[in-house]
Amino acid sequence: MSKEKNLLVGQSGGPTVVINSSLAGVISSGIKNKEIEKVYGSLHGIQGVLKEEFVDLGEEFADNQPKIDRLKNTPSMYLGSCRYKLSSYDQDDTEYKEIFRIFAKYHIGYFFYIGGNDSMDTVDKLSSYGKKIGYDISIIGIPKTIDNDLVGMDHTPGFGSAAKYIASSVLEIAHDTYIYDTNSVTIVEIMGRNAGWLTAASALARNEYNLAPHLIYLPEKAFQVGQFMSDIRKQLEKRKHVIVAVSEGVKDQHGSYISAQSSEIDQFGHIMLSGTGKYLEVMVQSSVGCKVRSVELNVLQRSAAHLISLTDQQEAFLLGERAVEVALQGITGVMVALNRTSDQPYEVQFHTVPVQEVANLEKKVPLDWITPDGNDITEEMITYLNPLILGEGQIEYAKGIPCYLGKK
Amino acid sequence: MSKEKNLLVGQSGGPTVVINSSLAGVISSGIKNKEIEKVYGSLHGIQGVLKEEFVDLGEEFADNQPKIDRLKNTPSMYLGSCRYKLSSYDQDDTEYKEIFRIFAKYHIGYFFYIGGNDSMDTVDKLSSYGKKIGYDISIIGIPKTIDNDLVGMDHTPGFGSAAKYIASSVLEIAHDTYIYDTNSVTIVEIMGRNAGWLTAASALARNEYNLAPHLIYLPEKAFQVGQFMSDIRKQLEKRKHVIVAVSEGVKDQHGSYISAQSSEIDQFGHIMLSGTGKYLEVMVQSSVGCKVRSVELNVLQRSAAHLISLTDQQEAFLLGERAVEVALQGITGVMVALNRTSDQPYEVQFHTVPVQEVANLEKKVPLDWITPDGNDITEEMITYLNPLILGEGQIEYAKGIPCYLGKK
Numbered sequence: 001m002s003k004e005k006n007l008l009v010g011q012s013g014g015p016t017v018v019i020n021s022s023l024a025g026v027i028s029s030g031i032k033n034k035e036i037e038k039v040y041g042s043l044h045g046i047q048g049v050l051k052e053e054f055v056d057l058g059e060e061f062a063d064n065q066p067k068i069d070r071l072k073n074t075p076s077m078y079l080g081s082c083r084y085k086l087s088s089y090d091q092d093d094t095e096y097k098e099i100f101r102i103f104a105k106y107h108i109g110y111f112f113y114i115g116g117n118d119s120m121d122t123v124d125k126l127s128s129y130g131k132k133i134g135y136d137i138s139i140i141g142i143p144k145t146i147d148n149d150l151v152g153m154d155h156t157p158g159f160g161s162a163a164k165y166i167a168s169s170v171l172e173i174a175h176d177t178y179i180y181d182t183n184s185v186t187i188v189e190i191m192g193r194n195a196g197w198l199t200a201a202s203a204l205a206r207n208e209y210n211l212a213p214h215l216i217y218l219p220e221k222a223f224q225v226g227q228f229m230s231d232i233r234k235q236l237e238k239r240k241h242v243i244v245a246v247s248e249g250v251k252d253q254h255g256s257y258i259s260a261q262s263s264e265i266d267q268f269g270h271i272m273l274s275g276t277g278k279y280l281e282v283m284v285q286s287s288v289g290c291k292v293r294s295v296e297l298n299v300l301q302r303s304a305a306h307l308i309s310l311t312d313q314q315e316a317f318l319l320g321e322r323a324v325e326v327a328l329q330g331i332t333g334v335m336v337a338l339n340r341t342s343d344q345p346y347e348v349q350f351h352t353v354p355v356q357e358v359a360n361l362e363k364k365v366p367l368d369w370i371t372p373d374g375n376d377i378t379e380e381m382i383t384y385l386n387p388l389i390l391g392e393g394q395i396e397y398a399k400g401i402p403c404y405l406g407k408k
Numbered sequence: 409m410s411k412e413k414n415l416l417v418g419q420s421g422g423p424t425v426v427i428n429s430s431l432a433g434v435i436s437s438g439i440k441n442k443e444i445e446k447v448y449g450s451l452h453g454i455q456g457v458l459k460e461e462f463v464d465l466g467e468e469f470a471d472n473q474p475k476i477d478r479l480k481n482t483p484s485m486y487l488g489s490c491r492y493k494l495s496s497y498d499q500d501d502t503e504y505k506e507i508f509r510i511f512a513k514y515h516i517g518y519f520f521y522i523g524g525n526d527s528m529d530t531v532d533k534l535s536s537y538g539k540k541i542g543y544d545i546s547i548i549g550i551p552k553t554i555d556n557d558l559v560g561m562d563h564t565p566g567f568g569s570a571a572k573y574i575a576s577s578v579l580e581i582a583h584d585t586y587i588y589d590t591n592s593v594t595i596v597e598i599m600g601r602n603a604g605w606l607t608a609a610s611a612l613a614r615n616e617y618n619l620a621p622h623l624i625y626l627p628e629k630a631f632q633v634g635q636f637m638s639d640i641r642k643q644l645e646k647r648k649h650v651i652v653a654v655s656e657g658v659k660d661q662h663g664s665y666i667s668a669q670s671s672e673i674d675q676f677g678h679i680m681l682s683g684t685g686k687y688l689e690v691m692v693q694s695s696v697g698c699k700v701r702s703v704e705l706n707v708l709q710r711s712a713a714h715l716i717s718l719t720d721q722q723e724a725f726l727l728g729e730r731a732v733e734v735a736l737q738g739i740t741g742v743m744v745a746l747n748r749t750s751d752q753p754y755e756v757q758f759h760t761v762p763v764q765e766v767a768n769l770e771k772k773v774p775l776d777w778i779t780p781d782g783n784d785i786t787e788e789m790i791t792y793l794n795p796l797i798l799g800e801g802q803i804e805y806a807k808g809i810p811c812y813l814g815k816k
Binding site: 077083173204302305306307391 | 489491588612615701706708794797806809812
């Protein structure tokens with residue numbers, strides 16, 4: 001076997017606006033480092049490995065800092081993504097054999113996988129299989145997810161930018177709502193099926209003139225429609241315009257999604273047709289009677305790179321660089337991560353976590369960061385969230401819209 | 409009667425992100441001008457006049473350029489809004505008498521109303537009544553609407569920023585969509601019940617690597633579900649990911665809203681529960697079968713001031729200033745407006761339009777700016793749209809979110 005050692009990087013799971021910043025960190029560090037010959041990218045994650053769909057990122061990005069900078073500003077996955085779970089190699093090692101045959105063919109000595117808890121499962125299985133067959137490779141996970149639900153670290157790259165988008169949007173929705181002299185209820189539905197971190201971030205919209213969102217509901221606490229209606233009525237006694245932030249994933253005391261309750265209204269497909277916000281809109285409309293509107297903060301939560309958090313972007317890039325350093329030390333089967341050492345001033349340290357401690361697990365909001373009545377979050381949560389959304393990206397615009405990097 | 413002449417300004421209708429720029433133009437010009445003693449703002453438009461809910465904007469903004477700048481960046485109506493139509497004074501002049509009594513009480517010699525075609529109806533009626541009773545007042549309309557549907561001018565303030573938001577969002581949605589190696593259809597629903605200008609603006613998302621939106625449907629042409637399905641299928645032969653921009657207001661050949669067709673799926677309230685995008689999503693899902701998603705670009709289209717078009721913002725401000733100049737010339741019953749004199753370089757001239765030529769009318773997209781097959785827009789439309797979204801605002805951020813001006 002030649003001494004040539006090449007690097008391969010892939011992206012997996014759902015989009016964030018900084019997953020390409022981590023990719024840029026890996027590429028940038030990979031190009032600079034003399035122990036690494038070639039820097040390959042796999043298209044569509046592990047699927048691209050199996051299909052040998054590789055691009056030469058070293059060639060594409062060498063001596064091109066402006067292109068690396070544009071990559072850092074580009075949302076979603078530059079290399080494409082996949083949702084692909086490897087079976088256990090104890091049961092069937094066919095794909096593992098194929099993957100390592102291809103690793104060997106391309107002299108891959110370093111493999112980086114940027115993704116969420118499912119992707120960390122892939123890192124875990126591949127590094128474990130590599131050790132088993134004695135193949136000399138460092139396989140490192142780099143975290144990302146807007147949901148902030150990865151264990152073993154203070155927060156995940158991608159979350160801060162989504163939180164910034166959500167807080168800014170809720171403030172803008174508040175301005176949109178306050179103008180009329182009549183009562184209204186506005187329900188903002190925010191992503192997060194099981195973890196309420198993103199919905200909690202709506203609280204960052206509050207400032208010296210805006211108290212919205214006036215009510216916040218996370219999936220960690222059982223959602224009671226009766227209590228919700230009572231909360232709305234109490235708010236309407238205090239103010240004309242009530243703005244509610246609700247997680248798409250709120251569930252009743254039996255663990256059923258509230259959005260699924262819409263099947264109780266009729267039997268003809270409402271489950272498919274309405275989400276949590278729309279369902280609650282109809283409930284409030286029929287029960288309270290004032291003007292009610294629901295707004296679904298859609299995929300732009302995870303894709304609106306023009307509102308990227310600079311803190312988030314920088315951390316994601318540094319995690320990419322850090323992953324290369326770790327790999328060069330011969331370590332495998334770990335995820336690079338961030339620990340917070342101080343809130344004020346905000347300071348983080350990089351560390352690594354054995355990937356089996358991360359894979360397939362979810363970090364939820366601690367119950368004591370939710371107020372006892374279950375309709376708001378506590379000051380600890382604000383202190384935690386605040387630093388993550390700080391700073392704005394340097395987005396270039398051409399012809400009036402953001403300049404991102406795309407494949408033709 | 410004292411020679412003191414005061415200014416009053418109000419805002420009306422639905423939000424845009426530059427309606428406060430026009431307000432800032434009026435305030436700024438009103439404060440500077442020695443013929444004007446006091447600069448009042450009416451809260452909630454003409455309703456605030458009837459209730460004498462006035463604020464002293466001269467006092468609030470004098471010698472405070474930073475506050476004026478922040479007002480310019482603030483979305484929606486700083487003074488609040490209303491949707492209030494005056495009856496004809498021939499039928500009932502009670503409210504007119506009251507309004508002019510209050511005008512006289514506050515020595516109002518100049519009244520500015522920033523709004524859309526309904527608001528221009530108010531300007532028309534009040535100025536006509538003022539002439540009839542011989543009250544010396546200049547009543548001037550200042551246009552705004554994201555819909556770009558006011559006649560008598562090249563384009564309306566508020567439209568360019570909404571267009572910029574829509575184009576940027578569609579590009580970001582495209583990045584979000586392109587990542588998977590499987591077929592998908594994404595339907596983006598855009599505001600505009602009768603005029604397709606905003607939906608057309610989605611075409612500005614196209615660049616050297618992105619052809620999305622691949623299909624565009626405006627309300628000006630009858631929408632045929634069969635043709636739509638056929639268009640989608642043809643696109644899926646050419647590419648994996650099809651992105652569709654559709655106006656919320658598309659109608660069938662009988663003029664019925666497509667969104668209302670959802671009543672055909674079941675009889676239990678779908679009209680209320682689903683919009684055009686959601687309805688088409690379900691149709692494509694059942695007919696084509698690949699992954700389908702609909703995204704409703706919600707109220708942020710008109711409220712996301714952090715993506716303000718600098719061109720739009722500057723024009724709105726200048727229209728506010730210009731309105732004060734026109735009023736000081738003793739003119740009444742007109743709307744200030746913009747004419748385009750050149751596309752490249754983009755140049756506009758200010759002019760005035762008699763307000764009765766604007767009130768209650770709608771300017772639709774010319775049919776020859778829509779392609780013959782009805783699923784795209786022409787190059788003329790792009791040439792028209794391009795300059796309107798150019799330039800970015802200078803938005804300040806505090807604690808990671810935009811700084812706007814709000815009332816406590």
